[in-house]
Amino acid sequence: MSAxxxxxxxxxxxxxxxxxxxxxxxxxRPPRALWVPFELGRPIGTPENTIFQRRVxxxxxxxxxxxxxxxxxxxxxxxxxxxxxxxxxxxWVCPVSFSNNSTDTPDTHTSRLMVEVAQLRPWxxxxxxxxxxxxxxxxxxxxxKLAQFLGGFADGEKVxxxxxxxxxxxxxxxxxxxxxxxxxxxxxAQPGKIGSSAEINSWFWSSxxxxxxxxxxxxxxxxxxxxxxxxxxRLIVPHVAEGVAFREHRLVSTSNx
Amino acid sequence: MARLSDMPDAxxxxxxxxxxxxxxxTASCDGPALSERRVALISTAGLSMTGEAPFGMGAxxxxxxxxxxxxxxxxxxxISVNYDRTGYQRDWNVVxxxxxxxxxxxxxxxGAVADHHYSFMGAxxxxxxxxxxxxxxxxMLREKVDAVLLLPV
Numbered sequence: 121m122s123a124x125x126x127x128x129x130x131x132x133x134x135x136x137x138x139x140x141x142x143x144x145x146x147x148x149r150p151p152r153a154l155w156v157p158f159e160l161g162r163p164i165g166t167p168e169n170t171i172f173q174r175r176v177x178x179x180x181x182x183x184x185x186x187x188x189x190x191x192x193x194x195x196x197x198x199x200x201x202x203x204x205x206x207x208x209x210x211x212w213v214c215p216v217s218f219s220n221n222s223t224d225t226p227d228t229h230t231s232r233l234m235v236e237v238a239q240l241r242p243w244x245x246x247x248x249x250x251x252x253x254x255x256x257x258x259x260x261x262x263x264x265k266l267a268q269f270l271g272g273f274a275d276g277e278k279v280x281x282x283x284x285x286x287x288x289x290x291x292x293x294x295x296x297x298x299x300x301x302x303x304x305x306x307x308x309a310q311p312g313k314i315g316s317s318a319e320i321n322s323w324f325w326s327s328x329x330x331x332x333x334x335x336x337x338x339x340x341x342x343x344x345x346x347x348x349x350x351x352x353x354r355l356i357v358p359h360v361a362e363g364v365a366f367r368e369h370r371l372v373s374t375s376n377x
Numbered sequence: 378m379a380r381l382s383d384m385p386d387a388x389x390x391x392x393x394x395x396x397x398x399x400x401x402x403t404a405s406c407d408g409p410a411l412s413e414r415r416v417a418l419i420s421t422a423g424l425s426m427t428g429e430a431p432f433g434m435g436a437x438x439x440x441x442x443x444x445x446x447x448x449x450x451x452x453x454x455x456i457s458v459n460y461d462r463t464g465y466q467r468d469w470n471v472v473x474x475x476x477x478x479x480x481x482x483x484x485x486x487x488g489a490v491a492d493h494h495y496s497f498m499g500a501x502x503x504x505x506x507x508x509x510x511x512x513x514x515x516x517m518l519r520e521k522v523d524a525v526l527l528l529p530v
Contacts, residue, residue: 121421121529123503124510128525129404131514134414137527140379141392149403150527158379161460163528164477167468173477177526181411181487184524189405253449255466258431290433293456304463317461347434351456355434358458359388 122148129189136183138163138176139192149190152183156195159317165199172200202316212315214307214323215243229336230271232329237267240306247309255301258294259283266299274336289347293355296334303330325361388459398503409488414524416482417491417517418442421499422465422472422530423455432456432498437505439513442494446475457500460530472530491522499529 122145125135129151136152139145140160145153156176158165164173179195216239225231241263248254256263259281272279273292283291307320315323325331338356342349381389408414423432425440431454432440442451448469453462464471475494481487495513497506517525 121499121527123398123400124419124421124497124506125525125527126400126404127507127510128514128517129406131518132406133514133517133525134406134408134523135525135527138529140529141381143381143393144395144397147397147399149400151403151405156379159461159464160379161462161530162464162471163530164471164474167464167471170470170477170480173470173474174480177474177477177481178486180526181416181524184408184411184414187405187407190403251467255453255462257427257452258454286430286433293434294431294454297454300458301462301466305466308463308467314467315463317463320463350434355456355458359385359391360459362385362387 122150122153125150125152134184136180138180142192142194145192149192151189152180152186152191154180154183154193154195156199158199161317162199166202169200172197202314212313212319214327215310216240216306218327218329228271229274229329229333230268230277233267233271233333234264236329237263237302240303243306243309244302247305250309250311251305254305256298256305258298259291261295261298263299263302266295266302269295270299270333270337274333274340276340287347289342289345289351292348293351296351296356299330300324303328321358321360331361391459408523411487411524412485413488415489415491415520415522416478416487416524416526417520417522418473418475418478418494419513419525419527420473420494420496420530421455421528422453422496423498424451424453424473424496426450427452435501435505436498437501437509439506439509440496442473442475442496444475444490444492444494446494455498455500455530457530465530472528474528487524491517491520493517493520 125137128135137150139153139155142155165176166172183191269279281291303324304320308314334356338352342352425431434456470476478490482490
């Protein structure tokens with residue numbers, strides 16, 4: 121990001137950037153950078169807070185008046201705390217209470233994941249209806265197909281992705297992204313009850329079959345495909361899943377990263 | 378949470394170990410008042426228009442996002458799993474604040490919103506992205522963009 125700023129500015133186009141990792145901006149020294157103390161993934165701060173977002177953008181654009189580059193300024197405000205529900209004492213909870221599979225369901229990742237996806241689907245449909253958008257769609261596959269594919273892979277079956285182009289490793293990663301987005305959107309679909317990223321992460325990695333499936337996949341390795349090996353070992357399970365809260369659930373036993 | 382000290386140990390070690398380019402000098406361009414500038418966004422969130430090919434690992438190419446795009450036109454395919462996506466899912470302006478820029482153009486805070494904005498895959502090697510940046514530099518100069526706001530995730 122900072123390297124792009126150098127190249128553009130050298131070509132005569134004035135730049136300013138938002139920096140999320142201050143030490144990186146200190147080292148790369150882009151022409152103008154506003155460091156913000158926000159969560160990774162949220163360079164403009166807080167969703168659905170237009171006034172705060174505007175302050176961040178104005179602070180970054182105001183740096184364009186500076187020609188004594190490099191300029192690195194700190195944004196003086198933390199991201200406002202989010203009210204997860206109209207009642208601040210009311211914690212976010214997942215809209216679905218996952219029940220144990222019935223005894224006639226095969227005990228496989230695939231079957232358990234299929235049940236979970238079916239339970240979450242009404243909430244996902246609610247999200248799509250209320251928001252008129254969804255981030256699911258990288259693969260074009262229905263979530264039940266994603267569950268079949270990823271569950272099957274975790275179960276050691278020979279599975280394929282019905283995608284036309286590209287490397288299998290890329291398609292695999294897109295399938296994981298689609299499944300994660302399906303879960304996150306379903307989880308946040310309750311009217312008036314929004315989970316913080318920490319709440320959604322904690323729920324996902326501590327209590328879903330999808331998390332168990334992804335952890336099982338990570339530990340399988342790429343079977344001779346070096347690109348797939350990178351995806352499985354580094355791009356499936358986030359570092360945050362290895363925090364204390366998650367270890368308590370004994371879902372994460374080793375780190376391969 | 379983007380303070381390194383607040384991050385889980387593994388994530389902090391990962392970020393600290395990332396190879397970074399260095400630059401001996403930093404260029405500096407002047408420009409008119411903000412109220413007269415044409416502003417473009419560059420995001421490294423791996424955004425594409427729905428229906429376009431998503432980004433793959435190591436991608437050094439870019440996608441064009443029209444200034445008229447709406448949230449439902451955009452899809453994210455960044456490969457990293459270590460940043461929050463729920464904020465973007467709720468409000469795309471957290472990552473690509475086109476709505477805010479349009480408001481600023483409407484009230485005269487900026488001169489105009491550019492007709493074209495751009496997205497890269499942020500996890501890719503900056504060196505490999507240079508040819509793509511040369512292409513969009515020329516496009517921006519043609520469009521008379523004189524302010525670029527760069528946004529990572």
